[in-house]
Amino acid sequence: MSNTTIKILAKELNLSVATVSKALRDSHEISTETKQKVLALAEKMNYVANPYASSLRKRRSNTIAVVLPEVADSFFSQAINGIESVAQDKGYHVLIYLTHESFTREEAILKEFQSGRVDGILLSVSGETSHSEHIKKVIASGIPIVFFDRVCEDVETAKVITDDFDCGHKAATHLLKQGCERIAFLSVSSYLSISNHRMKGYEKALEDHQLKLNKDDILFCGNDIDENYWIIKNALNKETRPDGIIASVEKFTASIYLACNDLNLSIPGDIKVISFTNLQTALILNPPLTTVTQPAFEMGKTAATVLFKALGKNNSILKNETVIIPSILNIRYSSS
Amino acid sequence: MSNTTIKILAKELNLSVATVSKALRDSHEISTETKQKVLALAEKMNYVANPYASSLRKRRSNTIAVVLPEVADSFFSQAINGIESVAQDKGYHVLIYLTHESFTREEAILKEFQSGRVDGILLSVSGETSHSEHIKKVIASGIPIVFFDRVCEDVETAKVITDDFDCGHKAATHLLKQGCERIAFLSVSSYLSISNHRMKGYEKALEDHQLKLNKDDILFCGNDIDENYWIIKNALNKETRPDGIIASVEKFTASIYLACNDLNLSIPGDIKVISFTNLQTALILNPPLTTVTQPAFEMGKTAATVLFKALGKNNSILKNETVIIPSILNIRYSSS
Numbered sequence: 294m295s296n297t298t299i300k301i302l303a304k305e306l307n308l309s310v311a312t313v314s315k316a317l318r319d320s321h322e323i324s325t326e327t328k329q330k331v332l333a334l335a336e337k338m339n340y341v342a343n344p345y346a347s348s349l350r351k352r353r354s355n356t357i358a359v360v361l362p363e364v365a366d367s368f369f370s371q372a373i374n375g376i377e378s379v380a381q382d383k384g385y386h387v388l389i390y391l392t393h394e395s396f397t398r399e400e401a402i403l404k405e406f407q408s409g410r411v412d413g414i415l416l417s418v419s420g421e422t423s424h425s426e427h428i429k430k431v432i433a434s435g436i437p438i439v440f441f442d443r444v445c446e447d448v449e450t451a452k453v454i455t456d457d458f459d460c461g462h463k464a465a466t467h468l469l470k471q472g473c474e475r476i477a478f479l480s481v482s483s484y485l486s487i488s489n490h491r492m493k494g495y496e497k498a499l500e501d502h503q504l505k506l507n508k509d510d511i512l513f514c515g516n517d518i519d520e521n522y523w524i525i526k527n528a529l530n531k532e533t534r535p536d537g538i539i540a541s542v543e544k545f546t547a548s549i550y551l552a553c554n555d556l557n558l559s560i561p562g563d564i565k566v567i568s569f570t571n572l573q574t575a576l577i578l579n580p581p582l583t584t585v586t587q588p589a590f591e592m593g594k595t596a597a598t599v600l601f602k603a604l605g606k607n608n609s610i611l612k613n614e615t616v617i618i619p620s621i622l623n624i625r626y627s628s629s
Numbered sequence: 630m631s632n633t634t635i636k637i638l639a640k641e642l643n644l645s646v647a648t649v650s651k652a653l654r655d656s657h658e659i660s661t662e663t664k665q666k667v668l669a670l671a672e673k674m675n676y677v678a679n680p681y682a683s684s685l686r687k688r689r690s691n692t693i694a695v696v697l698p699e700v701a702d703s704f705f706s707q708a709i710n711g712i713e714s715v716a717q718d719k720g721y722h723v724l725i726y727l728t729h730e731s732f733t734r735e736e737a738i739l740k741e742f743q744s745g746r747v748d749g750i751l752l753s754v755s756g757e758t759s760h761s762e763h764i765k766k767v768i769a770s771g772i773p774i775v776f777f778d779r780v781c782e783d784v785e786t787a788k789v790i791t792d793d794f795d796c797g798h799k800a801a802t803h804l805l806k807q808g809c810e811r812i813a814f815l816s817v818s819s820y821l822s823i824s825n826h827r828m829k830g831y832e833k834a835l836e837d838h839q840l841k842l843n844k845d846d847i848l849f850c851g852n853d854i855d856e857n858y859w860i861i862k863n864a865l866n867k868e869t870r871p872d873g874i875i876a877s878v879e880k881f882t883a884s885i886y887l888a889c890n891d892l893n894l895s896i897p898g899d900i901k902v903i904s905f906t907n908l909q910t911a912l913i914l915n916p917p918l919t920t921v922t923q924p925a926f927e928m929g930k931t932a933a934t935v936l937f938k939a940l941g942k943n944n945s946i947l948k949n950e951t952v953i954i955p956s957i958l959n960i961r962y963s964s965s
Contacts, residue, residue: 397931554913580915
């Protein structure tokens, strides 16, 4: 970092440290002439204010944290783009923390924030997060949190989500109308808001069609690609197998296609497939994939905008409000 | 943030601020008994050290920056995972900055670092970066930079790359052996190290096969998906069109498949395709895609390891060394 300090500038100019500091902050107590002299030397000597000294003075770090389960997922990477587009405008820095779906990791990350490293937090919880004490503690310490996508409903703060129930309902209804009689639902966790709402929508669609929910048709998959492949393959290899499948998150898509391929099941002939994903490659898959496409960029942007509005007002307690941005069902060949 | 300060702890315990501060830092000057008293109260009152005060004292921020063109790309998202796995271990925080391939943005981001916000930087330059003055200035200010993937060769520091020339050569040689006589090469920028090395490998393969390079077969694509689609479609719609195509970055893949589809060109019958990509969906595309798969996670991990080694030694000037981690050509149906 540049070694020029206010002290050095003051000595060179034969001024007091206080005068130089005020001149750099454009204080009305300092004459225009002095300000110009100080700024000229600061420029010449490549003086840059230490951001941490300035953070301490203002009790502001100009930094927000984004805590999310993973980055190698089109929803989250597009959401980061949305967040970053707002942060960039506001002159804020963005710290990224990945929980890799681990509650312990999420807890450890959040604990650190109580120290004031960041001014606010955008959070999408891990698949293991079954309670929210660690989150409430951070909010109580005066740091605002906005949830996006995966929320804890019992935490009173701002939340930006998509219409998960409706999407689960729409996806299942579409498959039922296409003739499916038994639809499997791939969930990432029994705790997660998004999994549960999407699943409830799916269950309601079955009910609307006078179909009974078969508990075996709810499959829980995880982070391990190979394991997911086997869970799906086993379910599709049974005598009475599903004829439709809804993947509630993107990462199960490849495993479904590969399992069908290896079992010689044709998509959509033997089994119709829908995934929640924003993958650009959905339409060049074999066959093109029917997707629930989430407004990822918009959700990230909106969550960041809500957070910055609170930071601008020095308002650490956010209203308990939920913004819902709808997703779109893009019907393609995999469900036809 | 927690409002308990060292001052408050000192007052409660009737000790000097210096004593409490030393006790919290486990100084040998303080008795075990006093330390225990201080720690017990700190715990009870939820005292957390202000990270910025500590940064100022130590002139360390425990933060690194990762500056990269985009996050919605499987190479970069996997590289971030690799970086984060090391940073997490070292107790470091990771700031992410996206240039969106803009030089102006990269320059503005790097300029801020001269203030000491971060201890070190991992950098993959934008497609517009044609010189490196802004990078050299940051290094001169005492902040170490490690390049990964996209490097500036004239900057003397550590670089972690893959075998770009060999991969371009391997990809083109494979297509030539499969019978291609005219191969188009999709580049992202004429400045980028990766594009140029991959292209030189491709040119060398043509030369090895006594084929003349046709300048029209080098296509420059950008960030805009629609525009890329038209560039590719126009090239494939000419009377004398290429019968092979190499995409030097992932984002061109969908446009190639869609253009071929819309022109009724079969892959691989009419045109054989290879992309540089780590997409999990490569093998379920229609047809499955031949890829050059880069060691993205490993490259991120190695770059971070090199940087942390330097930070551990308080060594801001990194040796001008290049680590090369090879990529793999995965041959699938799109080039058969």
